[in-house]
Every structure is written in C-alpha cells, then in structure tokens.
Amino acid sequence: MPTLLITGVGQRLGLSLANHFLAKQYKVIGTYRTERASIETLRQNGAELYQVDFYKPQQTQQFINSVNRHHAVIDCLIHNASDWHDEKDELDFLDYHQIFSNMMTIHAEVPYQLNLAFKQQLTSSKSESGIKQQPQYSDIIHISDYVAFKGSKKHIAYAASKAALENLTLSFAQRYSPIIKVNSIAPALLAFNEHDDDSYKIKARNKSLLQTEGSFQEVIKTIEWLRDSQYVTGRTIHLDGGRHLK
Numbered sequence: 001m002p003t004l005l006i007t008g009v010g011q012r013l014g015l016s017l018a019n020h021f022l023a024k025q026y027k028v029i030g031t032y033r034t035e036r037a038s039i040e041t042l043r044q045n046g047a048e049l050y051q052v053d054f055y056k057p058q059q060t061q062q063f064i065n066s067v068n069r070h071h072a073v074i075d076c077l078i079h080n081a082s083d084w085h086d087e088k089d090e091l092d093f094l095d096y097h098q099i100f101s102n103m104m105t106i107h108a109e110v111p112y113q114l115n116l117a118f119k120q121q122l123t124s125s126k127s128e129s130g131i132k133q134q135p136q137y138s139d140i141i142h143i144s145d146y147v148a149f150k151g152s153k154k155h156i157a158y159a160a161s162k163a164a165l166e167n168l169t170l171s172f173a174q175r176y177s178p179i180i181k182v183n184s185i186a187p188a189l190l191a192f193n194e195h196d197d198d199s200y201k202i203k204a205r206n207k208s209l210l211q212t213e214g215s216f217q218e219v220i221k222t223i224e225w226l227r228d229s230q231y232v233t234g235r236t237i238h239l240d241g242g243r244h245l246k
C-alpha cells in the first residue's frame, strides 16, 4: 500500500487526512507540534509520528534525518502544516518581522526543504513497485489558500507565503517531472474555528457564490483525484465556492 507523509496531523484537516488514509490501510507518516489526545489515537491506529516544530531549523533537520534513516519510499508528500497569523495594528518592527518570518518558514521554506530532502524517497516509490499497469507517479501536494490569488488585508504575510508556496509548485513540477507530479490545492473557507461567532460565520459564508463553507472531505476527494490523475502537474486546484466571482 502507498506511503503518505503529511505535515500537521494533530487537528482539523491534517487529522482528517491522516484518518482517511489510515482507514484505507495506507502507511501514514505524520508530523505534529503539540501533544494532543488525537496524536495518541493516530499512533494507536498505526501512524508513524514525529514531533517537530518547523519554526526551529534544528528540529526540521532532525526530522529530515529521521525520515531519511527510516523511510525508503514516499508515494505522496502533503504539505498541510500551517499557522494563520494576522497583522494586528500597532505592533512593533520585530513583531512584524517574526510574523513574516514564521509565515514564510512554515508555508514556503519547509515545503522547499522537504521536497528537496525527500526526492530519493519520492522517486524510488516508482521503482519499488516494479512493472505498473500504467505510469504511476508519486505526488507532492501543497495545501495553499484562495488568498494566494486575492491577497488578504488582515493576513498579509500569510497570503504572501501561500503565493510563494504556489510558485514552488511551478518550479518543482518542472524539476521533478516526469516521475513526480507536483500540485497545489487552494481552498477558501473549509471549516470554522471554535472561536468563530455567528456573525463571522454568516459574513464568511457570504463571500462565495455558493454561500457556504467547504469541508475537509472536499480536500480529501481532491487529493484522491490528483493521486489518480495521469495528466495533471504544476497546477493549483481551487476549492472556493466561486468566491473569485463574488
């Protein structure tokens, strides 16, 4: 069965992805930063988990070394880990510096580093399985955001870093063809956070033509479609309810 490496599996989309593919008996390698009950449950269900704070380069390096030591094959690398920082007014220079640095680290530099570090594992998945019925590509999937296209006046660095991530898709698709497909998924609203109040929810839903939120299942279906594709690479797949036309 395929091996997936998913970053940020502790909650929400990452947890949904890990549970979905574990249920299909895939081998799931996951990263988490914060110890939670969900992490122990994933471990009991067979996931191989690594605790890493990607804001700490030494921990990123240790993670890469561990994966290189223990995993020879990766069929699909999904970059999901993300922080959603906003730029409040009247912060000082160093606060904005930290926000910008963190956003670029988690959404651009870490995907860049892991894509380069795990090329061998992503390439060997093809040779490991011997003769195939049809070309079977391995996949890199970057989870982006609609705001990479539109910008965001409240999450400026976040949006810019997601735009950088989508540009990485173009470069890695060229560099890793024809063995590895590289694509982005750019959702708009997928799921609210616990602290979101009703007025925020109404406003957020109304930003799209379909006037609703998506779902983590929508992303799962798109990942399954990308995995099955024989002809899509270097593309960003938008899941946004027609928000671009509102």
Ligand SMILES: NC(=O)C1=CN([C@@H]2O[C@H](COP(=O)(O)OP(=O)(O)OC[C@H]3O[C@@H](n4cnc5c(N)ncnc54)[C@H](OP(=O)(O)O)[C@@H]3O)[C@@H](O)[C@H]2O)C=CC1
Residues within 6 Å of the ligand: 007, 008, 009, 010, 011, 012, 013, 014, 032, 033, 034, 035, 052, 053, 054, 055, 079, 080, 081, 082, 083, 084, 106, 143, 144, 145, 146, 186, 187, 188, 189, 190, 191, 192
């Ligand atoms: N939810 C939505 O409506 C939308 C989501 N997206 C994108 O979809 C993806 C998933 O979204 P969602 O599930 O809501 O994200 P969450 O913010 O709920 O979770 C993201 C995960 O990333 C992990 N993470 C954050 N920073 C670090 C770090 N420095 N090192 C290691 N791990 C880190 C967190 O780990 P931990 O919890 O262990 O600390 C967390 O579990 C993200 O890329 C997001 O940008 C795009 C558009 C809409």
Ligand SMILES: Nc1nc2c(c(=O)[nH]1)N=C([C@H](O)[C@@H](O)CO)CN2
Residues within 6 Å of the ligand: 081, 082, 083, 084, 145, 187, 188, 189, 190, 191, 192, 193, 204
């Ligand atoms: N890392 C995260 N990124 C994003 C989140 C989130 O909770 N964590 N949430 C959103 C919102 O749903 C936004 O799309 C609309 O409010 C965007 N990115």
